[in-house]
Amino acid sequence: MSIDKNQVKKVAKLSRISLDDKNLESLSNDLASILKFVEQLNKLDTNNVKPLNSIVDKSLEPRKDKVNDGKIKEEILKNSPDKNEDFFVVPKVVE
Amino acid sequence: MSDLNQNTLSQIANLIKTKKISSLEVTKFFIKNIEKAKKLNSFITTCFEKSLKNAKNFDSKKNYNGLLPGIPLAVKDLFCTKNIKTTAGSKILENFTPSYESSVTNNLWSEGAIILGKLNCDEFAMGSSNETSYFGNAINPIGKNLVPGGSSGGSASALAANLTPATIGTDTGGSIRQPASFTGTVGLKPTYGLCSRWGIVAFASSLDQAGPMTKNVEDCALLLEAMSGYDPKDSTSINKKKEQYSKNLNENVKGLKIGIPKEYRIDNMPKEIDNIWNKGIDILKKSGATIVDISLPHTNYALPTYYIVAPAEASSNLARYDGVKYGYRSKKGKNLIEMYENTRGEGFGREVKRRVLIGTYVLSSGYYDAYYLKAQKVRKLIKNDFDESFKKVDAILTPSTPSSAFKFGEKTNDPISMYLNDIFTVPVNLAGIPAISIPGGLDSKGYPMGLQLIAKALDEQTILNIALTMEKAINFKNSIDRWWEK
Numbered sequence: 133m134s135i136d137k138n139q140v141k142k143v144a145k146l147s148r149i150s151l152d153d154k155n156l157e158s159l160s161n162d163l164a165s166i167l168k169f170v171e172q173l174n175k176l177d178t179n180n181v182k183p184l185n186s187i188v189d190k191s192l193e194p195r196k197d198k199v200n201d202g203k204i205k206e207e208i209l210k211n212s213p214d215k216n217e218d219f220f221v222v223p224k225v226v227e
Numbered sequence: 228m229s230d231l232n233q234n235t236l237s238q239i240a241n242l243i244k245t246k247k248i249s250s251l252e253v254t255k256f257f258i259k260n261i262e263k264a265k266k267l268n269s270f271i272t273t274c275f276e277k278s279l280k281n282a283k284n285f286d287s288k289k290n291y292n293g294l295l296p297g298i299p300l301a302v303k304d305l306f307c308t309k310n311i312k313t314t315a316g317s318k319i320l321e322n323f324t325p326s327y328e329s330s331v332t333n334n335l336w337s338e339g340a341i342i343l344g345k346l347n348c349d350e351f352a353m354g355s356s357n358e359t360s361y362f363g364n365a366i367n368p369i370g371k372n373l374v375p376g377g378s379s380g381g382s383a384s385a386l387a388a389n390l391t392p393a394t395i396g397t398d399t400g401g402s403i404r405q406p407a408s409f410t411g412t413v414g415l416k417p418t419y420g421l422c423s424r425w426g427i428v429a430f431a432s433s434l435d436q437a438g439p440m441t442k443n444v445e446d447c448a449l450l451l452e453a454m455s456g457y458d459p460k461d462s463t464s465i466n467k468k469k470e471q472y473s474k475n476l477n478e479n480v481k482g483l484k485i486g487i488p489k490e491y492r493i494d495n496m497p498k499e500i501d502n503i504w505n506k507g508i509d510i511l512k513k514s515g516a517t518i519v520d521i522s523l524p525h526t527n528y529a530l531p532t533y534y535i536v537a538p539a540e541a542s543s544n545l546a547r548y549d550g551v552k553y554g555y556r557s558k559k560g561k562n563l564i565e566m567y568e569n570t571r572g573e574g575f576g577r578e579v580k581r582r583v584l585i586g587t588y589v590l591s592s593g594y595y596d597a598y599y600l601k602a603q604k605v606r607k608l609i610k611n612d613f614d615e616s617f618k619k620v621d622a623i624l625t626p627s628t629p630s631s632a633f634k635f636g637e638k639t640n641d642p643i644s645m646y647l648n649d650i651f652t653v654p655v656n657l658a659g660i661p662a663i664s665i666p667g668g669l670d671s672k673g674y675p676m677g678l679q680l681i682a683k684a685l686d687e688q689t690i691l692n693i694a695l696t697m698e699k700a701i702n703f704k705n706s707i708d709r710w711w712e713k
Contacts, residue, residue, distance in 0.1 A: 140584065147542065147587045148549070148564070149580055150572030162581055162642055163588070169643050170531040170589075173601050176608070183603035184610060187433055187659035188420050188463050195459065207326035211553035220551050223566050 135163050231256050236298065236393040236446040237473075243297045250297025250341065253392075254282040257299050257343060261390045266711040267366045269375075269385040271304045272312045273344035281341040293339030294453045294473075301391040303382045304345035305352055306332045306437070307426040311342065315428040316350040316360040316378075319548050319555045319574030329426025330458045331395065331437045338453040343391055347381025350576045351545065352402055352430045354378050355648040358639055359578040367410055368707050369674055373632040376406030382440050383410040387707065393441040393450050397427060399434045400533055401628075401652025404664035407440055408627035408677025411666045411705040413447045413694070414440045416652075418684045419659035420465035423458030431540035432463075434533075434656045444665065444695040448472035451687065465685070475688055478696045481515035483689070486620035490526035491651060493629060500626045500676055503667035507624055507678045510700040511693070519620050523612040528605050529654040530646060535589050535602035536657070541579075542586025548574065581642065610658040617683040622690055625651050627664040627677030651679060661687045665694045666703035673706050 140160045144151045151159065205218065214221040231239060231253065242248045258275050278299055285297040307313045307325035314320045328336075336342070347365040349357055357365045357380025365381040367373035368388040375384040379396025383406030386394050396403040398416035407414030415438045422437040429435065439450035452472045458464045487508060492501070508518055550556030550570030557569035575583065589598035616623065629650055638645040655662040660683060667678035678697070680690040 135588065139588075143584050143588045143591065145568075146591065147583050148567040148571050149575065149583065150565075150568040151580075155577075155580075159577075159581060159584065163584060165641075165643060166534060166581070166585055167588075169646075170534050170598065170602075172531045173528060173535075173605050176525075176528060176605060178601060178604040178608070181604040181607055183600055184607035185603065186463075187610075188465065190465075192462050193459075193466075204326070208552075210326060211323055213550060213554070213556035222551055223560060223563050225563050 135160065135167055232389050234392070235442050237449055239392050240296055240298060240449070244291050250282040250285040251279065253297065254278050254299040254341060257391060260388070261343065263712045264388055264390055267368060267384050267388055268363050269347055269365045269381040269388065269390060270301065270344050271314055271316070271347050271362050271381070274311050274342060278341055278343050285339065285341065290339060293337065294449060295335060295338040295340040297339055297341060298392060299341045299343045300335060301343040301346050301385055301394055302332055303348050303379050303394070303396045305348055305397050305428045306395070307428070308332055308342065308345065311345065313345065313428070314362070315352070316348045316362060317574070317576070317579070318361040321361070321555060323553050327426060330423035330460060331427065331454050334454050334456060335395070346385055346394065349378035349380065350579050351428065351541070352378035352397055352399055353541070353578050353582055355401070355405055355645050356633070356638065357381065358635065359576055361576060364635055367632050368711070369410060369632060369705070371710065372634050373674070374409065374635055376409035376632065378402040379406050379440065383407060383412060386410065386412050386440050386442065387705065388711070393439065393446050395437055395450070395454060396440050397435055397437050398656065399430050399537060400656050401649040403438045403440055404627050404652050404662060404677065404679060405648060407664045408675065409632040411675030411703060412440060412442060413444055413663065413665050414438065415447050415451060415663040415687070416655060416661060417451065417455060417687060418465070418661045420463050421455045421685070421687070423456070423461040423464050425458055425460040429544040431537040432544060433540060434537060444691060444698050445473070445476065447663065448476045448691050470688065472688060472691055476695060477692055478699065480511065480693050480696045483516045483622065483693065484519050484620040485511050485516050485693070486519050486521035486616050486623040488521050488523045488526065488623060488625060490523050491625045493650070496629050497670070499670040500629065503676050503678060504624070504626050507667055507697060510697050511624065514696050514700070521616045521620060521623070523616060523654065525605065525608045525612050526654055529609055529657055530650055532602045532605045532609065532657060533653045534585070534646060535598050536606060538582040538586035539590050539599050540586070542583045542590065545579070545583055550574070606657050609654055613658045613660060613683070621682070622693055623681040625679045625681065627651060627679040631670050631672065631674035631676050655681055660684050661690060663690050663694050665698055666705070667701060668703065669706070675705060
């Protein structure tokens with residue numbers, strides 16, 4: 133499997149990353165060589181191997197469903213690039 | 228003012244405890260060193276006013292109960308620090324000031340430490356040379372044109388130049404051990420889950436671990452003890468009693484079995500690396516350890532596995548940078564989607580884009596099984612290799628890196644050649660086990676080369692003890708002439 137420019141364009145769209153033509157071209161080359169590199173794994177037969185889903189031997193611990201913070205509205209809004217009263221402001225979504 | 232350039236973290240802690248020196252004096256000493264070292268570009272942010280205030284505060288209270296009494300420390304800029312800018316080396320977080328403190332840094336301050344500032348790193352910890360940082364290259368004190376390694380490059384640079392008595396970094400594929408190796412310092416990647424990930428800017432959540440970077444093994448044990456511990460805020464944090472690594476540190480390695488994996492003798496590895504490895508083996512033999520040849524048959528597959536798993540997790544983790552709640556926002560874009568795309572297009576650097584794109588691709592419909600699932604299976608095989616080996620041996624000795632520090636620009640055009648730097652460090656992250664890098668010696672150019680000791684999960688004490696024994700025998704001396712002060 134190799135990756136072409138159109139596929140990179142599609143992946144960039146999925147990733148929400150804008151790319152100009154020059155970057156698209158050079159990143160496509162990078163991605164193709166990285167994919168070629170990782171495809172070495174195909175040399176291994178893994179049909180009877182269970183995937184490793186967690187590196188720690190424990191199941192997630194349940195905890196009480198209890199509020200332990202809150203009233204930090206100002207702290208949450210503090211770093212927003214654009215806000216209005218209690219809201220994050222974004223470009224118009226509905227025409 | 229006394230010259231603390233030759234003192235270790237443990238020694239300074241004792242000087243403060245025995246009232247030979249005040250925290251304020253120590254803090255002023257390191258601030259002066261930092262101010263004289265602008266050329267190294269190790270820092271992204273300094274907060275000297277706060278450091279001095281905290282030091283004065285410590286001296287007036289004299290609370291010596293902590294492990295790090297009044298010790299000034301700089302940390303990698305990947306740890307969120309309350310009311311101090313945290314950038315992760317990225318333009319997208321250039322003006323981000325967290326309103327909370329990471330658990331690991333919180334542990335340090337609880338033990339009495341004082342913050343000096345935030346250290347340069349590769350953008351989102353993605354890199355092996357610190358060259359992907361939006362804030363420019365951090366320089367290796369060993370030589371003006373040399374990379375300090377990465378991603379904890381600023382940390383290694385600041386430590387080797389004595390701009391901080393010790394520091395902490397994060398290690399996802401070698402980001403503590405490789406820069407430690409490149410700068411002649413000690414760095415430890417703990418067992419996954421030993422140090423809390425809460426409040427660390429996430430890169431690849433199943434691989435990321437914070438760890439100590441220090442001048443010697445004794446300091447490493449002390450700092451690991453201070454920073455580790457169970458944290459209910461991190462769901463993968465291991466719930467167990469805190470270990471006393473410093474107290475239990477000893478040089479008895481008699482009877483220990485040390486594995487030498489044949490797969491780490493790779494083609495084209497400089498002869499000098501082989502030599503320091505063999506020297507390390509001799510030291511262990513002389514100290515009464517038994518050397519055992521072992522095999523980790525899937526070693527060659529670790530890097531390709533890593534370059535599927537890590538980007539996949541990164542692409543998910545970095546989805547949060549959308550220019551809405553915090554971080555950089557592009558002024559271009561007619562609608563919400565275009566705003567997202569331009570924000571991320573302008574805010575992320577090239578290496579981060581590469582990895583987000585790769586990650587999105589390997590997780591995308593139709594490719595998931597071929598790449599991501601395959602990688603998770605191979606990851607299991609790599610973990611099995613280690614599990615099998617640790618039935619036979621107590622620790623494994625390898626080189627830390629396949630070369631010593633390289634020059635700026637030497638590997639930036641070819642991502643794969645950069646990735647190959649982590650060939651000896653990545654398997655450890657995939658298996659979730661601990662490893663330490665200690666200086667093994669200098670090559671003919673006078674550049675440091677590291678040796679790596681690997682243990683089974685939660686057996687940090689064993690590799691600390693072996694490292695202490697080897698450190699004494701190697702008696703490594705860095706040749707740094709403080710050229711940046713001239």
